[in-house]
Amino acid sequence: MKQILKTIIKDFHLKPLPPFKPRHLAVPLDLDKIITIIGPRRAGKTWYLFQLMASLQKLDIKREQILYLNFEDERLDLDTGYDQILDAYLELYPDQKLDELYIFFDEIQEIPDWEKYVRRLYDTISRKIFLTGSNAKMLSKEIASSLRGRSLSFEIMPLSFSEFLSFKRIDSKDTDSTKNRAKIQNSFEEYLTWGGYPELVDMETRYKANILQEYFNVMLYRDLMDRYEIRDASILKYLIKRLIGSFTKEFSINKLYNDLKSRGIRIGKDSIYRLMDRIFSVYMVTYVEKYDPAVVKREMSNKKIYLYDNGIASAIRYAFSEDRGKFLENIIFTGIRSTTEAVFFLKNGYECDFAVFPETDKPILIQVTQTLSQDNLSREINGLEKAGKKIKNSRRLLIAGEVSVPSDSLPKWVEVKTAYEWLLECNGNNPGLTPGKNL
Template identity: 45%
Template sequence: MKKKEILKTIIREFHASEIPSLVKRDVEVPIASGKIISIIGPRRSGKTYFLYQLISTIVESTSNKENILYINFEDERLDLTTEELDLILQAYRELYPEIDLSKAFFFFDEIQNVNGWEKFIRRIYDSITKNIFITGSNSKMLGDEIATSLRGRTLKYKILPLSFKEFLSFKKFKITLPQDFYDSKIKAKVINLFKEYMLWGGFPEIIFQPESIKMRILQEYFDVMIYRDLIERYSIKDTFVLKYFIKRVAETVSKSLSINKIYNEIKSHGLKVGKNILYEFLEYLENAFLIRKIKKKSHSVLRSEFSDRKAYFIDNGILIAINVFEGQDYGILLENLIFRELYRKSKNLFFHKEKKECDFILEDSFPIQVCFDFSDPAVKKREIKGLVECCRRFNFKKGLIITFDEEDVLNVNGYTFTVVPAYKWLLKKSVN
């Protein structure tokens, strides 16, 4: 079958199919902005279903599904080159010659799979319709690089694995804040659901699976990310070194990441790899939405730029899939989870490390410590000292301590530190 006929089949299949039932995500995207909407995030985080959410909204208002062109570039029947992308428009026009394309809505899922896609999108935007929505699982291709190829024409949105609030919605668990936290039965249920969320993460597909299946699905996700988003995309030959590197990055979550240390470890095993290759691996991991890095905060922008980094994973499910924990290290899982939420809500995130340490700093706002068990006197003393040093260094007046289930307000040396359980903090609209 010719490619144009295949495209017609794919387009008609979409129009004949029912839009799946959806749980609404907490991301607001304008339908008619006059801009190209780019939706980025890790694989399996729900980007396709979010497109369905937008499509459903359009269909409800127009009652015309044929006015929507949806193409998923991960469909195995498609193998389009840059030059063949125009076949999509030809197929759609031939199927629906009566449709005014300037009023049509174009949805292109994982379009990054086709080299040179930017020029195709630019041509559609300039000459056909402004109603364009694209998704991708590579933050560089649909993030940094889109700014140069489609300057001023895009709005970017992130779809990450489920937030805790979205997780509860998927579970059909409704909670009224703050009243329901005074009901011991509801509170106990929230805590149990939070434990599940903290341990397994928020990838939508695993929510209703038994634990044995959850692990298999997460490991499959991880393998796909490794092979499709790293090994294939960047033509990586030494897969053993790559996997070892990823495991070591996972083992340093919550600590400063030392590429030099990992390089020396690899070298000591008799393996040959350049240090620059490891830095490239780190960039690839970030491009594939496996990790995100944060810098050490400094009054000097230059010093901060060349400072230590800490790396966190985009979802706890990936950490579990990598299987770096000998036991259930809830402290690391909680800190990684809090990072994910801060990353979702805030753009500028740092950490503090001098004589003492502070886990996170929201720029020009306040510091945050994450402590699973705040009842241990030695741990409590250490966490507070880190906050006090950070407040003095950057002239903050208040700080936040996020725990598993402890709550308090502390006044220390003129600073106010609010202690809040993670499950309560995650359900707040703001981060403070």
């Protein structure tokens, strides 16, 4: 096994880093913390490690100072112990100072008791450790409990719209020229339908649904059924598809329980809650709580369901032309979620799609509509106005796919933006990814 490790390590050092397209996430290289990068499968975690390594090389860090292993490599069999990793490295580079070694472990959850090994490396060898893991096996709660304050965790999501344009080699800042603006608008239609998974950017459209369905199957079978040893795939599939079918809508577990009962499916409410928690853990679907100053009331109320990426809905079941408004609302949610988790909805005789509470700015109330016209203007304005009375000193924003009302017909207290304009503004100020959470 040691010889295989030496071959893998040396081969990596002799080959140039594979070409990659830079992401906007800013991860510190010298913080003396275990850096963990988590997020959906296929969102680009491995390629981001290569981006970090390229940054180190620009700082004159030699390739030999970088130890990289991908634990999904089928050649690796570490049953005899993990110390052989460093043994193999030191046989190749006996003069290397280990406290100057940068350790990159990809998909480390593939090895048992990885957290004990990483803690020992951090405490005794090097504090320059970078980890990635599949979202199903390396969740924030697990990192917090196993690494015990030694780590700083970052999320990497599918591409933000500005990153999507960058991957397509389109200047996101040039919205003035007719030609480039048309490119941005056309790309927005693609992004709205198929989402931002990096692999799909240059993929022919006819293959996109199949690839996204494969992502779905990996999350279903590997991240959920294998991890949690769930035997009944039919109930799990039913729950997931009900959640996806409810995206941008309120969701009631009581109603779901009664529906299952009426179909003759015997499952307790506690089991449904447990399965839901596991589904929410794998970065496929998530929820937003109804805003209330009382935490208990928020937790007891119905939730609104959203997807981390629009492509999943397109691939699984949705006819896009019939659901454009839902796709638009969901993509605005992904833009919000990329900058903060403090997002809620309001409903109390009126509706406001999002109430956002940034850490360093005043609250933002957001209403989303496919078309802003004279027909729906008063309804959308009314929701924002009443929400503004509940949440004082808030910025109030209308985001629309299309705007067909003159600006002088709008109250001065409301801002109106098209969806793609707002996404570019949002991604520009907060580059499409959460800034990281110290766990």
